[in-house]
Amino acid sequence: MSITVWQALEAGAPLVPGTRPRLEPAADELVLEVLHCGLCHSDLSMLDNHWGMSSYPLVPGHEVVGRVVEVGPGVNPALIGELRGLGWICGSCSHCPQCLGGTGNLCASLEATIVGRQGGFASHVTARQDWTIPLPEGMDPAAAGPLFCGGITVFAPLVDEAVSPTAHVAVIGIGGLGHMALQFARAWGCEVTALTTNLAKAEEARGFGAHHVQALDQLGELPGRFDLVINTVNQALPWADVMGSLAPRGRLHQLGAALDPIQVGAFDLIMARRSITGSPTSSPASLLKMVDFCVRHNIRPAVEHLPMDRINEAIARLRQGDVRYRFVLDAI
Ligand SMILES: [Zn+2]
Ligand SMILES: [Zn+2]
Structure with a gap:
């Protein structure tokens, strides 16, 4: 069983569909079947290698809402079937002073979802369990993706x-x-x-x-x-x-x-x-607080939906600032 991805073969290139081998989750990872993925300005910066840390083929996408379909051997299989969100950070070391102190987004061994890894414009994506956030009851999965990068980025200065x-x-x-x-x-x-x-x-x-x-x-x-x-x-x-x-x-x-x-x-x-x-996004603890805060106060990103196979149209329009206010690409 292979997975499908939307990938750029070189800097600035349009995304083209491709297939990759089935994902093997590490012990503390889980596999999300991607349902929705927001398009963030950082995806454009990574596509263009604006920050000098992109590797190609590059699969962007780091505002994921997906369903847990597989777990690594260290993760409770009862999570299978849950809806979870994933943002810019997909893993940290779990044992340094920052991770232990609740500021894992400041860990020196961070893993970013689209840096040296395959991101969320794909049928499936892996991440550490701790950095995937369960969607609370009352949260609309179709609009929630942008909370996990853009949303937490602006919630952090208030909560942290x-x-x-x-x-x-x-x-x-x-x-x-x-x-x-x-x-x-x-x-x-x-x-x-x-x-x-x-x-x-x-x-x-x-x-x-x-x-x-x-x-x-x-x-x-x-x-x-x-x-x-x-x-x-x-x-x-x-x-x-x-x-x-x-x-x-x-x-x-x-x-x-x-x-x-x-x-x-x-x-x-x-x-x-x-x-x-x-600040760089925030910690899993603040992500958990954010999703509850959103449900309690009826906060939701204003999104425009396109099917995943129109990702290049979304990228072109975001480059021109032509979106009110976030694109979400839906699995097809
Ligand atoms: Zn750490
Ligand atoms: Zn982002």
């Missing part, structure tokens, strides 16, 4: 840093990540501002939970406003205006994978005790 519900939170960029960040921050109890270059999205941003919508180029007119700015944009910003918009002890949390340095003056940090942080 214990943001106060009285905080005023700004979200820069109303796209795949930003539209989920608005929902999380609103449900967290915060006052929420969406900052965008495209005010045509203002009504939708309010629908996702923004109390206020502001043009990004007006940021300089909002000094001292925000306790937390979550930046989902991967391009250079007017950093002095971003820092100036932070309240005393306010924090810029960077999630957009910009390659250029963030230029910030020392006095932007010193005078109001401001800070800059970032």
Whole structure:
């Protein structure tokens, strides 16, 4: 029994169907039959070898919802049949201080779902049990995939840093990540501002939970406003205006994978005790908290569905920013 994959044979190439041998789960792994897989901007970066860590043929896809169909010898066979989600990280060492301390996403021996491994644009994918998250009752499997990379990426700055519900939170960029960040921050109890270059999205941003919508180029007119700015944009910003918009002890949390340095003056940090942080997705514990939080607050990614054999159409449209707000490819 072989499996099918959608793979790029070289950098930037379209995905073509292929077959590979049946997957053999390691002792602590399980095999998911892929039902749905979201398309994340990091898939494009990996396809193009933008970060210099891609190997080809490359099978992208790391926002998976699948059914457990097989387990390794160290995994309870009772899990077979469960629906589980899988994101960017598919394994960690389980015995270092980070893993043992509940911050396994900071483990030095991380395995990423599409780095040196076969990802979720496929009929099946393997991952360690600990990094696959059971879908709680009440969660729609067809829309859940984007939670496991984009969603947890923007939930992390709230849950892992214990943001106060009285905080005023700004979200820069109303796209795949930003539209989920608005929902999380609103449900967290915060006052929420969406900052965008495209005010045509203002009504939708309010629908996702923004109390206020502001043009990004007006940021300089909002000094001292925000306790937390979550930046989902991967391009250079007017950093002095971003820092100036932070309240005393306010924090810029960077999630957009910009390659250029963030230029910030020392006095932007010193005078109001401001800070800059970032984070790579989050831990299995925070993933478990996130899915329960989503069900409790009716948070769901806004998705556009296409069948898996139209993956190249989804990639082309994502490259142009033409998606509201996340593509999910469905198994065929
Ligand atoms: Zn570890
Ligand atoms: Zn991703």
